[in-house]
Amino acid sequence: MKKLALHWQIIIGLVLGVVWAILSSKFGWSEFTLNWIAPFGTIFINLLKLIAVPLVLFSIINGVANIGDPSSLGRMGGKTLLAYLITTILAVTVGLTLVNLMVPGKLVDEQSRIDNRISYEIWAASEGLEIKDGINYLQDPAYMQRAKEISDISGKELQDAVVNEKMQTASKAKEAGPLQPLVDIVPQNIFISLGDNGLMLQVIFFALFFGISLLFIPRDKAQPVMDFMDGVMEVFLKMVDLVMRAAPFFVFALLAGVVSQMAGDDINKVTEIFKGLSWYSLAVFLGLMLMIFVVYPLIVKIFIKGISYIGFFKAISPAQTLAFSTSSSAATLPVTMECVEDNLGVDKKITSFVLPIGATVNMDGTCLYQAVAVVFLAQLHMIDLTLGQQLTIVLTATLASIGSAAVPSAGLVMLIIVLQSVGLNPAWIAIILPVDRILDMCRTVVNVTGDATVSSLIAKSEGMLNYPGRNLRKGW
Template identity: 65%
Template sequence: MKNLPLHWKIIIGLVAGIIYSLVSSALGWNEFTKDWIDPFGVIFIRLLKFIAVPLVLFSIIGGVAGLPDPSKLGRMGAKTLVAYVVTTVAAVTVGLVVVNLLQPGGYIDEGQRVKNRLKYELWAESTPGGRILDGQRYLSMPEYADLVEEAESAMAAELNNQSVEERMKAAEQFKEAGPMQFLVDFVPDNIFAALTDSGRMLQIIFFGIFFGVMLLLIPAAKAQPVRELVDSVNEVFLKMVEVVMEAAPFFVFALMAGVISKMASTPAEVIEIFKGLLSYSVVVFLGLAFMVFVFYPALISILVRKISYGGFFRRISPAQFLAFSTSSSAATLPVTMECVRDNIGVSQNVTNFVLPIGATVNMDGTSLYQAVAVVFLAQMHLVDLTLGQQVTIVLTATLASIGSAAVPSAGLVMMIVVLQSVGLNPAWIAIVFPVDRILDMCRTVVNVTGDATVSTLIAKSENELDVKAPGALEL
């Protein structure tokens, strides 16, 4: 085990956690798991998150201050944002293609879909400014008259869902913000307050870039001690990552055991949760798998060429498995930076600049999942979305993914915004709640893989990519 590569140790911990959680739920040990094992998973995420914030700050300051040509900053920043927007649009498009081809909503029982349709029409008629998108009216059809009362009761239950209500309020605040709010949120009013809130990562990035640029503008003699201090502090945090990752297999075991034990009390309940939303989950998974195993490797193969298909995954697999375990791009960021810099060969300047931005604004997996979820929810309510409405989904999901980094529960809040953009009931997000946690783990893998891909492409375009030979890797 001692000489086993890290990614294999993490896989073993992950699989062991899943097996243990199923056995413990079957034997009634769930409370023991939650009380004595799950806390170690929480500690692991906290360790990575508290390292991530200062690591982002000092990495960006060091990366910007280390640029030999200040004009390079603007060029690299523009390339980074364009690349992230392009991959996000591609992800949403992939999501729409798979959900329209496979029609997961059609696998729901037809009788249930009719009841869903009646609820949708009741909601549309009772909502100010609401309208039935496709113009059909099932409520007036005699054959469904006996189902209307049942639909009204179900509607009342949906409206009283507290979890949905909280996220709808957050979405409303997001929508009410002016068109320039994104830029306003970029600038911190108190950098120390921003440092204590991981949800304000964009503000930390802004301060880091601004501080680094100022180091470039002051005399070199005065800037040098600060740069040396920043580099030294950065090394300390990187060492912290290295030490924490030594225990990653155990922590991943605790994370997986805790996640599944919280989902249900018995293995049968876990299976039941997925059965109802199986078609939806499979379609989301296929779309995400396409991004990870086809789209990103294709970009690397076509534009970089020096990295083989298998080599790409070997180099970033520790970050991918950690992303699956933690469901957090920010928590995974220190490991992603280590993989991209040490295993792929991206320069420290590019790594320190591109990856923190990606962990904050790049949500390829989340955007794809939203596209699939919105169309699936429409299908299971017998609502046909036009091509124009689906184009609206692409635009809204892309813009929301960039502007939602500071929003808690960003994925579900973004989905509410997308549902409302095409005139659908935002309360429908409650339908996909049961499988959201496990799909969140999968879409975080996509987000992290996208970050690694874009940073590699930017490094290639800036001639700052020195790909290591496979034998030189130490995973």
């Protein structure tokens, strides 16, 4: 009997994990699931992160050092950043288009939206902010009594510990000076940076600095270091291979834990939570699916001849399924590199340079979700954002995505900054928290698919793409 392909095993693990979680909620097994099954999912993510961070360090050093010509590095780096910027802007545009066409926030019953609007005006008055559209419900006597009732409720809304924690993190980012992001990229101690996923940009900076320095020393001095880096890379890739053999079980445990945590022992609770957010979730989901199944394949079709639609997805499907289950571009990075190299025929010099940068800088799915979320929350509070304010969302979401850590739910912190950029209440993230984990899984698939697309484009432009189905010539 032919052995089932790994990505099908992972998909089966995904399905069984969700089924188990539903059964555990129905029969009251959630405590058992969270105590005895979910920890294996945590172990899985920890193992991948254990491999991912040093793999980023050594792969970038190895990739930069093997380029040989410093001028090639500058050319390739410029192409990479430009390509990632273009796909990010496309993603935000898709998100804004969908949320304006579907208007999911206006599909909620009117009384709830009026209450939300009054809450917004009370908050804006307390913060000394101008009401966005110039309409003031607080000046209407018909809503005065309701406003007094809501003002008591609003004071309690900020007590959510999760929201407060994320607001504090965003506040620190907002209060920093204009050049603080540049300062934050340069590490004081690389070992501290390696120990914190939030400092991945510092790891990339050090790796680029180290690799570039290798290019400017005599070859006989640099070669032993390069050989060492190459050997370490092989060790980490073997670690990936060993971990992935157990991926179907780990993925089962991960999904069982995530769904059980949301449902508890009452499956109806999940139904109620998702009912109010269904249209918002649908808008985000449609946007993400458009990026995965239309935008990226279209880019590949236009610029790369020979890679079929089915062939593209078949090549990267293991990375996509793993990205969905882990919600982490960084944790998926080792598998993404393997898929792009072995299945799409991208040269190792390209993958070791482009993909680690993409795992940190390219957050197309996160940007799309932020754009939809902000406009949805505005609609939910009866606020009509102008075109200029929505363009501000595009700019802020694009810049914020560069600072997003490639780990689960990091986009929520960045979403607070995006909300503040258009003068909306950052505490509103509490509204979308219940469905964030599921959508986070989907947007991570977009991020990983975008990374694979851009690395293929760069490889094609550099004459380093050798797709198994057809040899390709250099040039776009």
